[in-house]
Amino acid sequence: MYVLIVYDVEVARVTKVHKLLKRHLHWVQNSVFEGELTESQIETVKAGLKRLLSEPDSVLIYSARDARWLTRESLGRERGAIGNLL
């Protein structure tokens, strides 16, 4: 699955969430990570996130079965260093 994760968490947990996601995905913007994960890896990431998150944190996980179904375009400065999806 091609996965895109966007988080909005309290400052106290930003570093922990960032580190967890960095172990599995590519960083593309301030609080956005993306990459190819198996279903099992997605479950690992979700379990890790659930352990870390607390109110009023919010994490959105978008997934597409195939990266080709998703196009990414960037305006302004490129933060992360991964190539285009297509």
Place this chain on the structure above:
Amino acid sequence: MYVLIVYDVEVARVTKVHKLLKRHLHWVQNSVFEGELTESQIETVKAGLKRLLSEPDSVLIYSARDARWLTRESLGRERGAIGNLL
């Protein structure tokens, strides 16, 4: 097209970017909007963003031809109030 926009812009431009995106898309998290747009509407949004953005702002625009290709899951608090994609 089903569009997902994530922005990371300087505080001075946050309100303007938020207002522009709100005219066309649904707000789903702090700096994340999504929704169905025609190609022409996407061009309008991109033109508006390009007028507003300045260094070191970054905006990522993800698009899928069909919303069914994209699944969204939420952990923690739900910010926006739109339904599931599927």
